[in-house]
Amino acid sequence: EPFRLILTHLEPPLVPNSVMDLAHELGYFENEGVEVELIRVQQTPSALAALSAGEGDMANIGLDALLQLHARGQTDLVAVASPNKSLPFLIAARETIAIPFEQNHSFAIGRVGSLDHGLSLNVLEALGAQTDAIEFVALGQPSVRAQALAAGQIDMTTMSIGVWLAMPDKSGLEILVDPDTYYEAAPVVQKVNVVSREVLETRREDIEAVLRALIALSRDFAADPDFWAEAIAPYAPQLSDAERRELSQSFAQSWSVNGGLNADELQFSQDWLFETPDFDGLDPAPITQWTAFAPLDTILETLGQAPDLDPPAR
């Protein structure tokens, strides 16, 4: 019976989260002796419904969704790894705009109170922008936000580097806040891989095999950035070889070579998230309630910890 891994993207994205697709593609799962089936859904809610329906064994979902569930008493799912702790977000805007803003601007977000809303507010504040001069417009999907920006209906928005690169015609637009600056201002874990407690018990070996494969590939990518640039090539026809290499270099620090679970980061992320309006009136749960370090710890014992990147604090 294959191990079903649910992804919330439709093609390997131009971010380190592509490690899951590429592990499948490059045979890393097979090497670890686990047959993995990738199931693609559009959004976190579908992934969650699929998990609770037993239609998948592991899913890559937003950390905010996991915390919401636990805060609301749904404690069945636990995080076991994070192949890509935080997506390389950036703020794209019209060329004429600069921080601090001179006038009112409109800023597209997914939804009032959503993760990207909170992160962007943080980033802008950290950069000294007048956030009360910004009109936040909720637009939903990142691609719609990008379209609205390109159409001149809004002044700026947050998107991942992948979306930015995919936009074919960017004339008149520029990156207002680059991914590094963005991450520094709001170092929050965004995505984690979760499994249900039942799967954690019954398919422990498969879980470990999957995580081993992801760690192995992450380490390979970290060791040789060109490897990723090559592997992603079929999915990024619009990028030149050089652009892909450049992109790959910029991810050099982002690979989850130790599984991506760091108790301090997770604590920080939880604290941060619980400050946002979506979590109003909710109480945080201890990290150990929504995270299972055990599978990673078993793996790291045999594989050994990778130095430098991704310190696995517990």
Add this chain to the structure above:
Amino acid sequence: MTEKPSQPALEFAGVSKTFDPADARPAVSNIDFALPQGMFISLLGPSGCGKTTLLRLADGLIAPDSGTIAAFGAPPRPGPEIGFVFQSFRLIPWASVAANVEFSLRSLPLSKAERTERALHWLEKVGLSRFAQSWPDTLSGGMKQRVALARAFAPNPSLLLMDEPFASLDAQTRELMQAELLSLWSEQKASVLFVTHSVDEALLLSDTILLMGTRPGRIVETLTVDLERPRDPDAIRADTRFIALRQHLSKKMRELVLSDPQSDFYGR
């Protein structure tokens, strides 16, 4: 249906029917009559006096507000034993002429082949065998009426309710259809309740004529036609009894239409 010959084919006792509760006057009121088995009764009366309503009641298509109706001793139930020729022809537009006739045969235990054969037989009788596969919408008014006749005749009903069944036919075709009706009536011992506006036709065909008045619809006279059968259409017109009955009926009708204060044409 167990038909004791002693039971009348149809019996109305104190029957009234009002369509519009807001209207004080019923469509038909206090109707009493019996149609013994094998008899031929005609209904004659001014426009809107309730003849059609009476037939619908007799078939059990609508229920009376008061009074009782019995067909062969039981409350009437629509079925192949009671044939109905509607005033408007009511052909099924999406069924061929043959299929329209076959439709009334479906309530009988017949095979498809038997149905087809019987339908064709009756279409021939009404002179439309060539149109068996036509759509009703391509027929003339008189042709439609003949299809409706074939449909009512085909199941060999023991009671026939006919609402001006020959109104759209030319005199000659009408005579042929009258002959078909009479042969069905005499050979199959069917009973007939027949609505017509032609005094001559009523006299030619019936044993009894019920003359109806209007507002409310009611039976004003029951007239026995004691002319021996078979009645030759041409010869009988010269018969003095025929002429007398004819005059009597015409006078009565005139009174009902012109001298009845209830009538729309009172005093014209």
Add this chain to the structure above:
Amino acid sequence: MTEKPSQPALEFAGVSKTFDPADARPAVSNIDFALPQGMFISLLGPSGCGKTTLLRLADGLIAPDSGTIAAFGAPPRPGPEIGFVFQSFRLIPWASVAANVEFSLRSLPLSKAERTERALHWLEKVGLSRFAQSWPDTLSGGMKQRVALARAFAPNPSLLLMDEPFASLDAQTRELMQAELLSLWSEQKASVLFVTHSVDEALLLSDTILLMGTRPGRIVETLTVDLERPRDPDAIRADTRFIALRQHLSKKMRELVLSDPQSDFYGR
């Protein structure tokens, strides 16, 4: 419409019409006749011979395949100058009886009040003023037919095309309606083309009778009725000329239905 009295109200020249191209025989074929202004012509013929088709052609509702038709010198165009009484009554079910009559008045330059008044006037003439606000579906067959008559009469047409307009009326009401028709015809100098199945009615009303045969529909005889007017319905039946014409027509009809190899009933 400029009506030169010299022009016939209606003129058919070599008119043919086929409905079904697959059918070799046309519905009507090679029709020639003229209806001079102020004349009353009846069409008499077996069921399905093409009478309705002729009327529809005369109103310009359908176009002939060949031949020409002229109404008052021009190709016929449906309008308030030509009144049409359809064989099936064709009342608008969602319009009240009064609104149905008013509908034909909308083509005239009348105010709403005038329309209403005129509709009520005609409803009274046909004996239905009490039903002005009823829905057509609640009327009896004969009542519907009278509404259709009122609708055709109301615009004071100069040409009336009538398709068995009295078929659903009792003898007495029919006489009243005939009288209305005749007064419209004589007082308003209307011209009438009238389809009937009643030989008596044709003789009573018309100046000329066109006898039609079937398959293909064609005019087989043109008969002038030279009985002086006004014709008293009762007295005229005793007139020897009437009786002779009547016999002649009946014989002809019988031939057309029974002895015409084209007829459905050939040889019965």
Add this chain to the structure above:
Amino acid sequence: MTALYRLAFLFLLILGWFIASQFIGRNIIPTPLATLQAGARLFSEGRLLEATGQSLAVFLSGFFLATFVAIPLGAMMGAIRPFGKTLDVYVFALAATPRVAFIPLVIVLLGLGIEAKAFIVFLGAVMPILINTYAGVLAADKELVEMARSTGAPQTRIFSHIVLPGALPFVAVGLRIGATIGLINTVVAELYTAVTGLGGLLALYGNTFRMAEYFVIVICLAIIGVVMTEILRFIESRLGRWKMS
């Protein structure tokens, strides 16, 4: 009587809901009671009313626009056959294309405000109304039309007095289906252009797993749908009085 049956059925529905809420995961189906409480809360906060107001404004403008475009256009397509035959394939093609596909275009042309949203509602509601009106006009009673022609009635009068009233049952279904699809598209529009109204709340509660609140919004939408279709039914029954007898 009908009211009684309906109530009984409602009771059954709620019972089924309760059972489902007990057996299917709680993050999917809340209990009826929790939903009721959440409804009361949302209502007293004024949030529900505000969102409903926004959604209704979007829905009604889109729906009325659709009605005013679809009925005349469908009628014309039925009346002028070459016109109808030319257009109808394209109408069906458009009808089968997901509205979502047009959203980028709509944003470019109409922005993010109520115009864009109403237009998305319009796109959804217009098709059923159009297609039904078209079919209704094509199903006109030929005999009545001929009668009207014989009175000299011009095309417009034949249309307004014969064809359209005859097509009423079709138009009425079209309007009803259009209203329901319009409501669905209201939510879509509110999700894909500037997020507002009931659609916005749906997204909010869905993403934060507040299923009781989520259900309140769903029920709210269902109620709006019922109210709309009942209003339409009332209008239809007024116009169809002649059938009562």
Add this chain to the structure above:
Amino acid sequence: MTALYRLAFLFLLILGWFIASQFIGRNIIPTPLATLQAGARLFSEGRLLEATGQSLAVFLSGFFLATFVAIPLGAMMGAIRPFGKTLDVYVFALAATPRVAFIPLVIVLLGLGIEAKAFIVFLGAVMPILINTYAGVLAADKELVEMARSTGAPQTRIFSHIVLPGALPFVAVGLRIGATIGLINTVVAELYTAVTGLGGLLALYGNTFRMAEYFVIVICLAIIGVVMTEILRFIESRLGRWKMS
């Protein structure tokens, strides 16, 4: 003649498209040529065909299921009035509720596979068919029904021979609208459960701004819609032969 007009209109459409592609903002409308090229590419890669196959399987199973449920149910609601009156408010309520709201539930009950997708298509297609059939049955010719009753025909025969054929024009529109909505819901289903088929490609190309490919998918959906409705129209015209004269 009609074919000619249609072609002319198609030409106009493509012209309009071309002009729009030149004038409306970037990233939104590709030129017809680019779209054609993208289409050829997708086709030769076999991707288009595979996706179309997946989508058709989902669409057809959902649509046929909807037909088989909606026609009998709508007919029953029309025939048994208390039954119809009890249910119809709930039908309208359900029709007005966004399908998206039920997707978590559908996934829990039916998973992510073709069953779940077909069910979402079913949910979309069933309503227009049901509502139209219901209206068609209610619009039955009372005189014909009385005639059928007088021959002793049982309810079932009255239904199959009189009421249903009479409701055909309604059912036909219902099926057409149902088909178009079913197609739209195919895309929705493919987006919200496991991403596959044309819906998956639509999302993929939309998210990555490959507008030429995106348009290929949109046009593909439109063509499927036209083919479906034309098939339905053909069936309808076969059944409605009697109207030809």
